[in-house]
Amino acid sequence: MKRLHQRILALLLPLALLFSVGAQAKTVVGVPYGGSPGVYRVMEAEHDSLLPRVRGYEGQFSDVAEDAWYYSYVSAGYEYSLFEGRGGGFDPDAQITVAELLTLSARLHAAYTGEQAPAPEEGAAWYMPYVRYLFDRELLDSAIDDFTAPATRAQLAGIFALSLPEECYDAPNDTLVDNGYASGDYITDVDTSTPYQAQILWMYRQGLLSGMDESGSYLPDETTTRAETAAVVTRMVDPALRIMLHWVVVPQWSAVGRTLASLVDAPDNASEAPAYNDPAAVDSAVRRMLASGENTLSLRYPYEITQSEAQAIANAFMACAKSYCEQMYNSITCQRYLHSGAVLLTFSATACNDEALALYRDETMAKAIEIHDMLWESGQLNADMSQYEIARVYFQWLCDNCVYDDHGAHDDYSLSHIAYSALLRGTAVCDGYTGAYNLFLKLEGIECRAQANDTHIWTVAVLDGTEYHIDTTWGDQHSFVEWEYFGMSEAQARQAHDW
Secondary structure (H helix, E strand, O other): OHHHHHHHHOOHHHHHHHHOOOOOOOOOOOOOOOOOOOOOOOEOOOOOOOOOEOOOOOOOOOOOOOOOOOHHHHHHHHHOOOOOOEOOEOOOOOEOEHHHHHHHHHHHHHHHHOOOOOOOOOOOOOOHHHHHHHHHOOOOOOOOOOOOOEOEHHHHHHHHOOOOOHHHOOOOOHHHHHHHHHHOOOOOOOOOOOOOHHHHHHHHHOOOOOOOOOOOOOOOOOEOEHHHHHHHHHHHHOHHHOOOOOOOOOOOOOOOOOOOHHHOOOOOOOOOOOOOOOHHHHHHHHHHHHHOOOOEEEEEOOOOOOHHHHHHHHHHHHHHHHOOHHHOOOEEEEEEOOOOOEEEEEEEEOOEOHHHHHHHHHHHHHHHHHHHHHHHHOOOOOOOOOHHHHHHHHHHHHHHHOEEOOOHHHOOOOHHHOHHHHHHHOEEOHHHHHHHHHHHHHHOOOOEEEEEOOOOEEEEEEEOOEEEEEOHHHHOOOOOOOHHHOOEOHHHHHHHOOO
8 A cells, every 4th residue: 555655646636636726827836744745644544545645734724614424524634635626715615617527537547557647738638538538448438528527426427336346335324225226215306217326325335425315306307516526536535524324214125114005906096976786996095095094985976865865875885985994994984964875984993992992003014014024024925925825824824813703793892803803902803804815915905805704804816916715703703713714716715605
């Protein structure tokens, strides 16, 4: 490293000119550390940086406050003789041009490799020697041709990603960035249509970027500033200044963040006056309510609703809601308004009031997510499994962790009728079993519904494109799992259940 410092030392002063008063202005000699012009002292560094620190920063830039986010980068850059400033200051918020980024990139590369930095050419634009230098070494994207334009943040990544060889980096955030980006929770404003997508992600992996907010947004189309450029450049030459990201990345298979409402596909359209004998219209209205996280439906018919019609509407909507029994609504109140067609339906559960049900719904969802993630993390579920195999795992788990509540079967007000009891108390009757099982399947993106007759309810699921009937309740009537009630055809289900 000492030999590398000696090799680079003679090339440092030209590098500083980029951040001086003007890149095309006459040569400006930087003030050295404790000596005459041209005499530099290499400062001892705690970390093995790529360039030596040749002077000390003592507040040379009046517009760089010590509490500014970029202070450590600007001061370090000054000590590395990368930055000189403008008129006594640094001008941190000023835009930087593409030509200035290319010039800095060329000088960094020359300094690291020990090559001669490009010299001005008579009759040519001040930046052209640097452009040719990079182009000759295949370090310049040919798509960059407007050199005098303000540089975008995407271009900053595209240019600097090529400035130094891979041996200068150790990718401290490699796995975290890959997982965070793949999860869709981080760097969400960078995709395949973003210029220099690969280079942007590469710079995050190397600890050169952290993003502009908690989700690591990069804002690739915005222009970049001298302060932002200073941060990237100093991180490039000094590994001690690179960023170790501390993102909390939820695995792709995790169900964290899902809600009961998110398990229901909202319809494109839903009638405000669905006929009670139109199952598709009733289903659309119920899905609209459930997907919005509500438990009430306001309907408005073009005629006054009679008592018998109100009862028929309530029956139709309750039957539909039971097909979504993972939502835990098994009771309905229908309020009709005289002399109008207005009807208000309120969905609830017989075992508790609305306030308690809201709490139970949250706790049930949290428990289902916990179980889902545990099965994935333990390897009992994996991405190579078919939907049929995944459904078997949940069938087994529910049979192993829940018991049938004989008392609750005769008590309409028992909590065993909702999925909360199956997952939080380990006891259930058929609607509790089916609600919990359907909740698991929907967390996996498996299409399913509840099928009921007058005395029983079970699951109908589409697994790998084929419809199956699955009765978790009857599968758990003994000390062993009765697999004959898993994966039944409709004909087999009709032999077991009348409906």
